[in-house]
Amino acid sequence: MKRTLLAAIQYLLLAAIAVSTITPFVWMFFTSLHPPQAQIPTMATLFCPDGWHFENYTYVLTFAELPVWRFAVNSFLVTAGVVLFQLTLCALAAYGFARLHFRGRDTLFFVFLLTMMIPAQVLIVPLFTLVQRMGLLDTYAGLIIPYPYLSTAFGTFLLRQYFIGIPRALDDAARLDGCGDWRILWYVILPSAKPALATLAAFAFIWTWCDFYWPLLATSTTTMRTLEVGLSVFSDAYGGTRWPLQMAAAVIVLVPVLAVFLAMQRFFIRGAVVSGLKG
Amino acid sequence: MDHQRTNWRGYVFIAPATIYLTVFAFVPMLLAAWMSLHRWHLLKAEHPFVGFANYVALAQDPFFRNTIANTVLYAAFAVPLGVITSLAVALLVTRQLRGVGIFRTLYYIPAVSSQVALSMVWIWILLPGEQGLVNFCLDRLNAWLGTGIPTDTNFLGRPGWAMAALVAMSLWVGLGPRMVIFLAGLHAIPEPLYEAAALDGCNARQRFWYITLPQLAPTTLFVIVTTTIASFQLFTPVYMMTKGGPRRTTDVVLYHIFNEAWQKFEVGMASAQSYVLFAIILLAATFQLWIMRRGLREETLQ
Numbered sequence: 001m002k003r004t005l006l007a008a009i010q011y012l013l014l015a016a017i018a019v020s021t022i023t024p025f026v027w028m029f030f031t032s033l034h035p036p037q038a039q040i041p042t043m044a045t046l047f048c049p050d051g052w053h054f055e056n057y058t059y060v061l062t063f064a065e066l067p068v069w070r071f072a073v074n075s076f077l078v079t080a081g082v083v084l085f086q087l088t089l090c091a092l093a094a095y096g097f098a099r100l101h102f103r104g105r106d107t108l109f110f111v112f113l114l115t116m117m118i119p120a121q122v123l124i125v126p127l128f129t130l131v132q133r134m135g136l137l138d139t140y141a142g143l144i145i146p147y148p149y150l151s152t153a154f155g156t157f158l159l160r161q162y163f164i165g166i167p168r169a170l171d172d173a174a175r176l177d178g179c180g181d182w183r184i185l186w187y188v189i190l191p192s193a194k195p196a197l198a199t200l201a202a203f204a205f206i207w208t209w210c211d212f213y214w215p216l217l218a219t220s221t222t223t224m225r226t227l228e229v230g231l232s233v234f235s236d237a238y239g240g241t242r243w244p245l246q247m248a249a250a251v252i253v254l255v256p257v258l259a260v261f262l263a264m265q266r267f268f269i270r271g272a273v274v275s276g277l278k279g
Numbered sequence: 280m281d282h283q284r285t286n287w288r289g290y291v292f293i294a295p296a297t298i299y300l301t302v303f304a305f306v307p308m309l310l311a312a313w314m315s316l317h318r319w320h321l322l323k324a325e326h327p328f329v330g331f332a333n334y335v336a337l338a339q340d341p342f343f344r345n346t347i348a349n350t351v352l353y354a355a356f357a358v359p360l361g362v363i364t365s366l367a368v369a370l371l372v373t374r375q376l377r378g379v380g381i382f383r384t385l386y387y388i389p390a391v392s393s394q395v396a397l398s399m400v401w402i403w404i405l406l407p408g409e410q411g412l413v414n415f416c417l418d419r420l421n422a423w424l425g426t427g428i429p430t431d432t433n434f435l436g437r438p439g440w441a442m443a444a445l446v447a448m449s450l451w452v453g454l455g456p457r458m459v460i461f462l463a464g465l466h467a468i469p470e471p472l473y474e475a476a477a478l479d480g481c482n483a484r485q486r487f488w489y490i491t492l493p494q495l496a497p498t499t500l501f502v503i504v505t506t507t508i509a510s511f512q513l514f515t516p517v518y519m520m521t522k523g524g525p526r527r528t529t530d531v532v533l534y535h536i537f538n539e540a541w542q543k544f545e546v547g548m549a550s551a552q553s554y555v556l557f558a559i560i561l562l563a564a565t566f567q568l569w570i571m572r573r574g575l576r577e578e579t580l581q
Binding site for chain 1: 281285286287288289290291292293295296297299300301302303304305306307308310311321364368369372376381382383384385386387388389391392393394395396397399401403404409410412413431432453454459479508511512514515519534536537541546549553554556557560561
């Protein structure tokens with residue numbers, strides 16, 4: 001009896017927190033379906049608008065002055081670029097650190113870990129000047145390559161820990177079959193390390209997709225903006241008016257990240273745990 | 280085999296990442312230090328060397344001191360409250376209940392969402408009058424209990440409230456990841472400890488104080504340090520919701536640096552400010568580590 005009561009209280013608490021987490025998202029979605037000129041809905045009017053205006057989404061996506069469609073394409077290209085680029089760098093380095101012996105290896109690995117201490121903020125100003133000198137401002141390369149959050153060190157660490165756990169017997173068998181290091185990495189290590197690769201890819205995806213500071217600085221023409229920056233421009237343009245349109249834009253930004261999160265959530269949990277254990 | 284010999288291929292494999300980190304981490308870091316010693320305007324060709332003049336000017340600049348005070352104030356609330364709330368929720372979630380996985384997923388959602396979109400929604404939550412969620416709830420509470428709480432508070436426009444709103448948002452956004460780290464820590468506590476304690480007649484509260492909390496110390500330390508670092512890097516909500524106002528009460532260091540560099544184009548000064556921020560983060564993290572180490576040692580000595 002007492003146990004059931006305790007469990008009931010527990011569920012009630014958990015549900016209350018869940019409601020407070022989800023309410024803003026529910027509000028966002030339903031507001032986006034109100035008539036574009038409507039007042040900000042209160043909780044009382046949220047679920048009964050003057051008709052459901054799904055055309056708000058078409059309006060936002062085809063908005064003449066702010067090419068939201070283009071922002072979305074930019075976000076996809078940049079995010080895919082960062083994920084591929086960082087996975088490649090990290091997988092190569094992790095293989096070197098996990099499987100090969102060379103002078104100074106442990107020192108170098110320590111130096112890699114040290115870069116995780118550098119806050120992105122110290123780097124942004126000089127990175128901007130550096131990227132400017134290279135002529136990469138306002139280009140995809142400028143958005144993809146100098147990724148200022150140093151997931152490279154984190155990713156190398158994450159993959160190395162995983163690679164070490166893969167039995168060396170697999171390498172040796174492949175070596176007997178005449179494989180070199182490149183083919184061992186490609187045919188033995190990477191297929192066995194899919195969960196770690198997925199974790200890193202998931203984190204890189206969210207970080208890049210939701211990044212605001214760097215794309216805000218590194219782009220200046222409207223057509224090079226990413227969704228996250230475009231959204232803030234969109235919000236500024238309406239300065240507290242036309243909330244249904246603003247919220248439609250916000251939903252467009254959120255849907256891809258939430259989809260990735262829900263599809264890959266166990267990798268997120270794993271990643272959070274791994275980053276927690278390193279401390 | 281050749282495991283102990285130096286394998287030159289090792290250098291080939293780590294070369295891309297090493298070159299990358301050199302060019303995009305170490306060089307910019309040194310460049311920032313170099314720039315901070317100059318009067319460096321982004322749009323002017325000349326940038327004279329001024330030694331430590333930027334740092335001296337910062338020490339005497341009341342606006343910069345204000346941003347540091349604001350940031351420290353924010354961290355002083357966001358860190359302890361964030362740690363306590365997420366630990367409490369982790370303890371709730373970890374009980375053997377059906378369906379807790381769903382809650383875990385739901386709580387995590389704000390952390391992976393766009394900060395710009397979330398800030399836009401938080402502007403709504405905090406609007407004055409019955410349009411804002413908080414004021415709407417207060418209004419219903421008044422109608423229900425007959426209380427007379429004012430419902431026209433413009434939270435983002437009032438000093439004090441604006442900072443409180445930023446702290447509240449950080450608790451809401453950071454709950455999921457912090458909770459997941461605590462859950463991992465809780466699951467790592469060996470079950471026999473609890474069994475032994477139960478045999479010794481410990482009640483639930485004693486088990487919490489004498490087993491759970493000490494065993495969780497490393498996890499807690501990690502959460503405290505990472506939350507502190509994140510608190511000192513608060514930017515997007517300020518940029519979107521308060522613009523540093525009202526009356527500079529939410530003008531935090533990173534937002535200030537942003538304006539210095541990209542509104543005034545004083546990148547030399549901005550670099551100096553970045554280094555001060557870096558130093559503060561480093562000091563805070565080291566201090567927390569030191570305190571915890573001391574605490575742990577005393578515990579083992581007893």
